[in-house]
Amino acid sequence: MxxxxxxxxxxxxxxxxxxxxxxxxxxxxxxxxxxxxxxxxxxxxxxxxxxxxxxxxxxxxxxxxxxxxxxxxxxxxxxxxxxxxxxxxxxxxxxxxxxxxxxxxxxxxxxxxxxxxxxxxxxxxxxxxxxxxxxxxxxxxxxxxxxxxxxxxxxxxxxxxxxxxxxxxxxxxxxxxxxxxxxxxxxxxxxxxxxxxxxxxxxxxxxxxxxxxxxxxxxxxxxxxxxxxxxxxxxxxxxxxxxxxxxxxTHYPKDIETSLAITEQEADVLEEQLQKVTVSDLIKRLIEQVAFEARGNEYVDKKSGVSARLTIAAYENAVSSAERRAIIHNEKSTQVWVSDLTGIIPAITGKIELVYEGEQEGPYQVAVNLLDKAIRTQFISYFPNPDALKKKRNTGKASQQSRAEDENPYKNITRWFDAGNHLDLFVDMKDADKVNALYKVDGLYSFVKKYFPHANEKENALLMEFVLHGLSAYSLISKKTIEGKIEFKDLIGSMMNLGQLNLEDDDFNEDDYK
Structure with a gap:
């Protein structure tokens, strides 16, 4: 019955x-x-x-x-x-x-x-x-x-x-x-x-x-x-x-892989957005790393916690940032660039509670710092650690310069900036224009190809941009963001003749020049 x-x-x-x-x-x-x-x-x-x-x-x-x-x-x-x-x-x-x-x-x-x-x-x-x-x-x-x-x-x-x-x-x-x-x-x-x-x-x-x-x-x-x-x-x-x-x-995700799976499951991204916008694994990891950085940051209130909703909202914002740029330029497809991550700042500021020192610093600046720290942390998963290279000294005289270039793979890139060159990347820049701009930096393409020989053209370009943000996070070049423009320059500036400075010079303290 x-x-x-x-x-x-x-x-x-x-x-x-x-x-x-x-x-x-x-x-x-x-x-x-x-x-x-x-x-x-x-x-x-x-x-x-x-x-x-x-x-x-x-x-x-x-x-x-x-x-x-x-x-x-x-x-x-x-x-x-x-x-x-x-x-x-x-x-x-x-x-x-x-x-x-x-x-x-x-x-x-x-x-x-x-x-x-x-x-x-x-x-x-x-x-x-x-x-x-x-x-x-x-x-x-x-x-x-x-x-x-x-x-x-x-x-x-x-x-x-x-x-x-x-x-x-x-x-x-x-x-x-x-x-x-x-x-x-x-x-x-x-x-x-x-x-x-x-x-x-x-x-x-x-x-x-x-x-x-x-x-x-x-x-x-x-x-x-x-x-x-x-x-x-x-x-x-x-x-x-x-x-x-x-x-x-209960607890927060204990590793990036778990956090990635949660965001993938929970993010509310439309099918039409996914058809237009490609999100690389690199970008996804940078977004997740922001939450991990926030949970241990001195400016963020640990008693309040940092919800998984931060990375979910940030992921949605990143996709929408790329989509908006594609709509502006009438592009049929695009990818999320590292520079698009400036669009996740509102998702960060709305999801963290700050201690008094953080309020003094300001929620926007704290969010920017968290993003930079995320780039810094993830950078060494893809490329050599600049801090480790900095501690190495050269010995011998005959092949000192060749050893320096072997041990300091970033030398050609930083030398281009030390020569007074600069690179401007606009947040709403067309993909083709951004790629052309990145190729202007001497040594950047060959550096990426050395470590990722099988990367395709889109992946190469993204990694090239990532290298610049990473070098900035490690204070090897400077980065300044003003009204939708990200400007990369040499760290010291033309007033100081530090063109001969290399990563192996222990007398150099980058904190003095920030």
Whole structure:
């Protein structure tokens, strides 16, 4: 018999249906998924060996859960995906506000229905998507919001005494009976409101305005919190924290590869953009590196964290920057250049919280510095480390210059700038014009070809531009960005005759000339 054909309590009894608590239901379905090697948390990347196993253990133990971690660590997403572990449909008394189990009714309404209609009591089938409740904890949340209160309007309309249970207006928690209920940012909830949750967690019942109301709710509670909120805005009161059986620590991606996969999955880039704009692996890694740099930067508030949403928004901005340039020049296709990454600055400034020193520096300048640091960090994954080259000394006299050029592959490029040459790259420059400009720098093309002999023309050009940004990040040439133009020059300038200076000169301190 199809479950949807069961319309009354009597038919449900005859079907042999046996109710389970929500925690037993989730436990049973989780065991099935684990046995079949099926991931219960699809789309959650980077938690395979940490958060997901911890969560599975908590659910097998039938625990309420507290996800503790900084913003943008998929805490709420983990909670929402738990609905996939619920049975697809469960029976409830039709018209019940608290999703009464027909075989184990809680509310007066359900009991009255069964008393009046017996086996003819109507039931409905509730889909698992309806069995999820969520509330963002804010200081103005009240006990009435969460648990319930007496409704004087209902009392007046039904001509009921305030002593009658039917005048109760149930809050969001009782309405989530037989479901999953999530409270986000738990420390923001006032202490007296947190106290109101004690009985629900410990005894499974609710108390409303002095009613002697025994209603053992069947709910899986999931809480989320930022660990630093304990000192910033509020705290989780100790008795409540003690009643939450499993506390699970979340974290940011531990490596670039994981971060890349998350951004690839989450970025909302249109198909028409992808057809027009090519995004190289280099550009993707630079964007991800920005977030890693921000998480360890002295100007960025570590207590607030740097969400994965930064790289997602930055990636979308980078694609749009290239697309905009292509539209301006009526180009059918283009690629994201390093210079296009100036377009991700708004995505960075909007996603980081600065400490006092960072506010003094200014959010724009901090974002620019983070981008430069990302270029510096990634540069040595592609080309020799200029800092390591700088420390080498030449020995012998016969072939001193040839050894210097072997050990300092950047010499020809920096010499071109030292000779007084400069290169201007405009952010909205046509691709062909940018390529022509890059080829003007002596030694740049041959340098890239030496390390990437199989790169195609587009890749060559991008790498050539990357080299200039990298040399600037290592203070071997200067870079100045003014109103959409990036100007590369020699570091010292024509006033100082440092044309003979090379990377192996230990007496040179680039910090003196920045």
């Amino acid at each position: 199809n479950i949807h054909d069961i319309k009354t309590l009597g038919e449900l009894k005859r079907s042999g249906y046996k109710p389970k608590s929500i925690k037993e239901e989730i436990r049973s379905n989780l065991i099935t998924k684990i046995r079949s090697k099926e991931n219960p948390f699809t789309g959650i990347i980077g938690y395979e060996d940490t958060v997901i196993p911890d969560t599975e253990r908590a659910l097998l133990s039938r625990h309420n859960i507290l996800f503790l971690g900084l913003r943008g660590q998929a805490k709420t997403r983990m909670a929402r995906q738990m609905t996939d572990l619920l049975d697809e449909y469960i029976p409830v008394i039709a018209g019940s506000e608290v999703n009464d189990d027909p075989l184990n009714p809680l509310s007066k309404f359900a009991k009255d229905q069964i008393a009046e209609y017996a086996d003819e009591t109507p039931i409905r089938w509730m889909h698992r998507s309806e069995r999820y409740g969520e509330k963002l904890a804010t200081p103005d949340v009240s006990v009435a919001d969460l648990i319930g209160d007496i409704d004087p309007i209902k009392a007046a309309n039904l001509r009921l005494s305030f002593a009658d249970e039917r005048v109760i207006h149930y809050g969001i928690i009782p309405r989530s009976n037989r479901g999953i209920f999530v409270i986000n940012e738990l420390p923001d909830l006032q202490a007296r409101i947190q106290v109101a949750l004690f009985n629900i967690l410990q005894e499974g019942d609710i108390q409303i305005r002095g009613f002697k109301l025994r209603m053992p709710l069947d709910i899986l509670f999931v809480f989320t919190a930022n660990p630093e909120d304990y000192t910033n805005r509020g705290s989780i009161v100790t008795p409540l924290k003690d009643r939450i059986e499993s506390q699970i620590l």
